[in-house]
Every structure is written in C-alpha cells, then in structure tokens.
Amino acid sequence: MSAHNVLFDAPGPRARRRHAILTAFGFVLLAATFAAVVWKFNAQGQLTGALWQPLIDPEVWTAYVVPGLINTIKAAAVSIMAAMVFGILFGMGRLSHNRTIRWVSGVIVEFFRAVPVLLMMYFLFQLFAFNNIFVASLNSFMAVVIALTLYNGSVIAELVRSGVYGLPKGQSEAGLSIGLTPSQTLRSIQLPQALTAMLPALVSQVVVILKDSALGTAITYPELLQSMRDMGTAYATVIPAYVLAAVVFIAINFGLTVLASRIERRLNRRGRGPRKTGPATGVAGPGTADAPNDGLGGRGVHTGDAASQAR
Numbered sequence: 667m668s669a670h671n672v673l674f675d676a677p678g679p680r681a682r683r684r685h686a687i688l689t690a691f692g693f694v695l696l697a698a699t700f701a702a703v704v705w706k707f708n709a710q711g712q713l714t715g716a717l718w719q720p721l722i723d724p725e726v727w728t729a730y731v732v733p734g735l736i737n738t739i740k741a742a743a744v745s746i747m748a749a750m751v752f753g754i755l756f757g758m759g760r761l762s763h764n765r766t767i768r769w770v771s772g773v774i775v776e777f778f779r780a781v782p783v784l785l786m787m788y789f790l791f792q793l794f795a796f797n798n799i800f801v802a803s804l805n806s807f808m809a810v811v812i813a814l815t816l817y818n819g820s821v822i823a824e825l826v827r828s829g830v831y832g833l834p835k836g837q838s839e840a841g842l843s844i845g846l847t848p849s850q851t852l853r854s855i856q857l858p859q860a861l862t863a864m865l866p867a868l869v870s871q872v873v874v875i876l877k878d879s880a881l882g883t884a885i886t887y888p889e890l891l892q893s894m895r896d897m898g899t900a901y902a903t904v905i906p907a908y909v910l911a912a913v914v915f916i917a918i919n920f921g922l923t924v925l926a927s928r929i930e931r932r933l934n935r936r937g938r939g940p941r942k943t944g945p946a947t948g949v950a951g952p953g954t955a956d957a958p959n960d961g962l963g964g965r966g967v968h969t970g971d972a973a974s975q976a977r
Contacts, residue, residue: 707905712905712906717902717903717905717906718903718906720897720901720903720906721903721906721910726897726901729897730893730894730896730897730900731890731893731894731897731910731914733888733893734888734889734890734891734892734893734894735890735893735914737807737887737888737889737890737893738876738879738880738889738890740807741807741810741811741814741879741882741887741889742814742872742875742876742879744811745810745811745814745815745818745875745879746872746875748811748815748819749814749815749818749819749822749871749875750819750822750868751819752815752816752819752820752822752823753818753819753820753821753822753823753825753826754822754823754826754857755823756771756774756775756819756820756823757822757823757824757825757826757827757830758826758852758853758857759771759823760772760775760823760827761826761827761830761852762849763848763849771823774820775820775823775824776820777820778816778817778819778820779817779820779821779824781816781817783813783814783817783878783881784881784884786809786812786813786816786817787809787810787813787881787882787884787885788884788885790808790809790812790813791805791806791809791885794808794809806882806885806886806887806888807887809882809885809887810879810881810882810885810887810889814875814878814879817878818871818874818875818878821871821874822868822871825864825867825868825871826857826860826861826864828864829860829861829863829864830852830856830857830860832860832863833856833859833860833863840855841854841855841856862930865926865929865930866926866927866930868926869922869923869925869926872922872926873919873922873923876915876918876919876922877915877919880915883895890911890914890915891911894907894908894910894911895907895908
C-alpha cells in the first residue's frame with residue numbers, strides 16, 4: 667500500500683471539481699491583488715520612466731549595486747563555510763558516545779537555535795563596538811558573520827544528526843563488522859552518506875544564510891539591501907531600488923538551488939548517494955537501537971542491532 671493511499675483517499679469527481687474551482691478562484695484573487703498593486707503604484711506615479719531610469723545608469727551599479735552585492739556575498743560566503751564547520755563538529759558531538767560531549771553539544775546547539783539572528787547581531791555589534799575587539803570598519807561585518815554562523819551552524823548540526831539517523835542501520839553494522847570503532851564508522855561511513863542525503867536541506871540553509879545577511883542593514887553593514895536603500899534615498903526611487911534588490915536575491919537563490927540539484931544528480935549517478943529509505947527526520951526508525959540520550963532530545967549514533975544490544 668502506498669503512502670499516498672494511507673494518508674488520504676483519492677479524490678472523486680466532485681472533489682476534483684471542487685479543487686479546480688478553488689484553484690481558479692485563488693488564481694483570480696492573486697491576479698486581482700497584483701492588478702490592484704500595479705494600479706496603486708501607477709496612481710502614485712511610481713511607474714513613470716523617470717523613476718526607473720536610474721536602474722540602467724552605470725554609476726548606480728558601480729556606486730551602489732555592485733559594492734552592496736560584493737559585501738552580501740562576502741558575508742554569506744564566510745558564514746556558510748563557518749556554519750558548515752560548526753554544524754558538522756557539533757552534529758558529530760551530539761552523536762558522540764561520550765555523555766559529556768553529547769550534553770555540551772546539545773546545550774550549545776539548542777541555545778543558539780533558540781536565539782533570533784537579529785538579536786545576536788545587535789548584541790555582538792554592541793559588544794565589539796564598546797570593547798574595541800575589532801577595528802570600527804569590521805564591527806558590523808563580524809557581528810553579521812558570527813550571528814549567522816552560530817544560528818545556521820546549529821541548524822546544520824541538527825541536519826547532520828537527522829541525516830545519520832536516516833541511513834539504513836546496516837551501514838553502521840557493516841563498519842563495526844570490519845573492525846571500525848563507532849567513531850570511525852560515523853566519520854568514514856555514515857557522515858559522507860548523510861551529507862549527500864542532506865544536500866537539498868543544506869542548500870536550503872545556504873539560501874537562508876544569504877537572505878539573512880540582509881539583516882545586517884540593522885547594524886549599518888553595507889550589504890545589498892542597505893546599498894539599495896541608500897540608492898533609493900539619493901535618487902528618490904525607493905520602490906525601484908527595493909524591486910531591484912528583490913530580483914538580485916531571487917536570481918542568486920535560484921542559481922544556488924539549480925546548482926545543488928545538478929550536484930545531487932551527479933553524486934547519485936556516481937553511486938555515492940545513500941539508498942532511498944525515507945526522509946531524514948532525526949527520529950530513529952524501526953530496528954534502530956536505543957542509543958544513549960543526551961537529556962536534550964538527542965540520541966547517540968546507532969552502533970548495532972537493537973536485539974543484540976538488548977542481550
């Protein structure tokens with residue numbers, strides 16, 4: 667029996683007709699909303715050519731768009747690399763058989779996952795500014811990077827843990843059967859496959875990092891959104907400036923998604939992807955041994971058959 671049939675019955679003719687009517691109504695409502703927005707913009711004179719003319723001015727691109735885009739990519743790139751390292755280290759820590767490491771890793775991950783990114787940026791920026799930890803020009807950049815690293819690294823740590831749990835239990839058993847320790851099995855066998863299986867989720871988190879870098883405008887970091895705001899103020903073209911910023915962000919995020927899809931297909935063709943056993947949810951499935959609990963909702967890595975461990 668398929669999962670589709672288990673979750674709900676196939677819709678009949680009347681249900682399909684009702685769904686079609688609701689879908690058509692949704693499209694009509696969306697089109698009407700878009701038309702109302704365009705009409706309002708036109709009534710306010712926001713669609714005149716003079717307001718949109720600066721977007722094709724080379725000086726606008728060299729003075730605002732390109733510097734802002736470079737700063738956004740710089741902060742996002744550093745944050746992505748640091749978050750990956752943070753996430754893998756603390757994700758493995760939450761899978762450790764050492765209770766102390768497991769507990770400490772769990773506390774750190776759960777704490778930084780619960781703190782809003784913007785709040786961390788404000789706190790770090792004030793900390794750096796009042797204590798002269800970095801030069802003044804680096805305060806906002808470091809606050810953005812560290813805040814994005816701590817939050818998104820914690821999310822990636824949970825992705826690592828759930829990815830390992832999503833693997834078939836035979837993967838760990840195979841490593842133990844050839845003489846590897848549980849830690850070696852985790853590093854050499856389970857983690858590489860888990861990272862491949864988690865690639866779509868990791869790319870989604872990369873997109874989140876890139877978008878959240880726009881929060882740096884609250885602490886005067888000159889990223890793309892801040893540059894577009896400055897451009898809108900200088901040329902009195904606020905709406906076109908924000909539209910351009912949205913288009914740039916959408917284009918970059920779409921490019922990242924397409925790149926990730928191609929990488930995933932390439933890895934699967936080379937046979938490096940794990941067997942499809944269902945989505946990684948972080949919940950141990952049937953046949954998975956009950957490993958030690960870290961007291962924060964995390965379990966240790968599975969190291970063998972549950973029945974054999976019970977004996």
